Amino acid sequence: MAPVAPRAAARPGDRRARIGGQARERTAVWRHRPGRFLPCRLRPDAIAAARTPLDPANVPAHLRGLVPLAEYWGIGDDVLREMMQEGESPAKKKAMADAVTPHNGAITAWLNGLRTGEPMSDEAAAFMYMQLGLTELELFREE
Numbered sequence: 001m002a003p004v005a006p007r008a009a010a011r012p013g014d015r016r017a018r019i020g021g022q023a024r025e026r027t028a029v030w031r032h033r034p035g036r037f038l039p040c041r042l043r044p045d046a047i048a049a050a051r052t053p054l055d056p057a058n059v060p061a062h063l064r065g066l067v068p069l070a071e072y073w074g075i076g077d078d079v080l081r082e083m084m085q086e087g088e089s090p091a092k093k094k095a096m097a098d099a100v101t102p103h104n105g106a107i108t109a110w111l112n113g114l115r116t117g118e119p120m121s122d123e124a125a126a127f128m129y130m131q132l133g134l135t136e137l138e139l140f141r142e143e
Contacts, residue, residue, distance in 0.1 A: 042083075050075045051075060052074075052125075052126060060106070060110055063106060063110065070123070073096055074128070074133070076129050081129065081136075082136070096134075097137070101134075101139075104141065105142050107127050
């Protein structure tokens with residue numbers, strides 16, 4: 001077995017970590033390793049960078065009015081989605097839930113109608129993660 005090169009120690013205040021011999025920006029708050037959590041720092045724009053611009057043409061016509069909400073709330077990264085949710089006011093969370101709830105059945109039907117075995121579009125993924133966020137906030141209701 002080849003010897004493992006020693007890791008370079010991060011200097012205090014250094015925003016970059018040495019990973020696999022390369023310097024990379026730290027992108028997560030906590031990274032899980034079996035039996036322990038390791039602290040890392042987020043880039044200031046990490047939540048904004050996790051948002052994906054959506055094409056309304058790839059969304060059913062009756063759901064296109066929800067595209068801005070799906071772009072904002074439909075973050076796929078669990079850690080970043082949770083951090084974003086924690087940073088929002090209860091009023092903003094309720095406003096999102098009130099806007100999305102009447103459409104939850106239609107969103108679920110659209111997502112269930114997608115072909116299995118094919119990659120999910122960014123638009124479908126954002127709507128799915130928006131609904132997951134509602135569930136995590138205990139605000140999901142299907143009317």
